[in-house]
Amino acid sequence: MSPAPDDPAVLDLLGLIACGELFAFENLTRDSALSRTLDAKAQLGEIACREFGHFQLVRQRLDDLGADPDELVNGYIPIMNDFHSKTEPRDLLEGLLKVYVGDGIAADFGREVASLVDPETKSFIDEVLSETGQAEFVVPYVQQALSEDPGASGRLALWGRRLMGEALAQAQRVAADRPDLAQLVMGGPGSAGSGLAEFSNMLARLTEHHSDRMVSLGLSP
Amino acid sequence: MSPAPDDPAVLDLLGLIACGELFAFENLTRDSALSRTLDAKAQLGEIACREFGHFQLVRQRLDDLGADPDELVNGYIPIMNDFHSKTEPRDLLEGLLKVYVGDGIAADFGREVASLVDPETKSFIDEVLSETGQAEFVVPYVQQALSEDPGASGRLALWGRRLMGEALAQAQRVAADRPDLAQLVMGGPGSAGSGLAEFSNMLARLTEHHSDRMVSLGLSP
Numbered sequence: 093m094s095p096a097p098d099d100p101a102v103l104d105l106l107g108l109i110a111c112g113e114l115f116a117f118e119n120l121t122r123d124s125a126l127s128r129t130l131d132a133k134a135q136l137g138e139i140a141c142r143e144f145g146h147f148q149l150v151r152q153r154l155d156d157l158g159a160d161p162d163e164l165v166n167g168y169i170p171i172m173n174d175f176h177s178k179t180e181p182r183d184l185l186e187g188l189l190k191v192y193v194g195d196g197i198a199a200d201f202g203r204e205v206a207s208l209v210d211p212e213t214k215s216f217i218d219e220v221l222s223e224t225g226q227a228e229f230v231v232p233y234v235q236q237a238l239s240e241d242p243g244a245s246g247r248l249a250l251w252g253r254r255l256m257g258e259a260l261a262q263a264q265r266v267a268a269d270r271p272d273l274a275q276l277v278m279g280g281p282g283s284a285g286s287g288l289a290e291f292s293n294m295l296a297r298l299t300e301h302h303s304d305r306m307v308s309l310g311l312s313p
Numbered sequence: 314m315s316p317a318p319d320d321p322a323v324l325d326l327l328g329l330i331a332c333g334e335l336f337a338f339e340n341l342t343r344d345s346a347l348s349r350t351l352d353a354k355a356q357l358g359e360i361a362c363r364e365f366g367h368f369q370l371v372r373q374r375l376d377d378l379g380a381d382p383d384e385l386v387n388g389y390i391p392i393m394n395d396f397h398s399k400t401e402p403r404d405l406l407e408g409l410l411k412v413y414v415g416d417g418i419a420a421d422f423g424r425e426v427a428s429l430v431d432p433e434t435k436s437f438i439d440e441v442l443s444e445t446g447q448a449e450f451v452v453p454y455v456q457q458a459l460s461e462d463p464g465a466s467g468r469l470a471l472w473g474r475r476l477m478g479e480a481l482a483q484a485q486r487v488a489a490d491r492p493d494l495a496q497l498v499m500g501g502p503g504s505a506g507s508g509l510a511e512f513s514n515m516l517a518r519l520t521e522h523h524s525d526r527m528v529s530l531g532l533s534p
Contacts, residue, residue: 147358
């Protein structure tokens, strides 16, 4: 049985998604500022503003559910700050790979958790994350940079592993900080998740999809 | 007689507006990232994305007129970079004052130049800048910060003067770099502008409106 739309676990989940969208917006704009061509700026800015629109939708939904968006979102800010300060791109290429990898992980995570919540929340999450996973435009930029500087591929492959490693580390911190949300995902009394085994499987699937994306860029996973 | 919609002076003007919108977008997002409350982040992000939408409109119009948006906008980037690196806010309060002052100057400048171009370009500029000059939401934040730290008002008053001084310095650089645009604004053969006297009057009006805004914040102009 899935929890109610305003269950604390669901509110925690929506707060996490809102905070993720907000940071994606801020990071994409920084990448836009670093880009040299107007086309790249326009594409990154377009995605950034779409993420911001999603942030506003989640914020509104939390408000409509009688929750306090400030409190819920702010709770994740230290974790997001920690993730982003540990994965500060040194140049635009690292920034673009982070966009691609981060966007992919967010889309995969969204699909996983959407299956654990009530139909109304599921369709809301599907809507908010509908355009996530569309960072494919990054691929030709990364490929072009790699063809100009083949030596960068080793550094980028390491960078990709570090991004995924930090994401998993912060996910464990979220699970420790938010017992309601952890119970929703991992399972437990009255929860739709099916235990630690299923949680491990989920992390394995996220890691596998990440590896596929690295390979599609011509990088070792 | 006003110049044609695709006159080099008009294209220069549209390039300047597009570049200004793009930098406004990037700066507003940085201010959003510096803000502590979700409400401030949401308001700044909302304006940032609106500015980005305007940038896209101008870019599209340049494209439709057969001009090269990359070339036109990129030409202004060194000047914008110079302005922004010389007016790098040291904290959120300086950033917010810069939003308010910069937005006001952009709106005033837009109104001034719109009277010099053909009706089609005028209505386009009016549309693109229609929501510029709406940075009033900044006022209570600045006023609250000043009530908490009255000693900051001297520093902020200086900051406001520096912003206006740098804006005028860069405007002169634009005028020197872009003779067609300068001629449109200042007047000359076949131009709607009415000479150096009118140009000086325009700068005086921009400065006066800037002073009014500083006074409305309780700062000495």
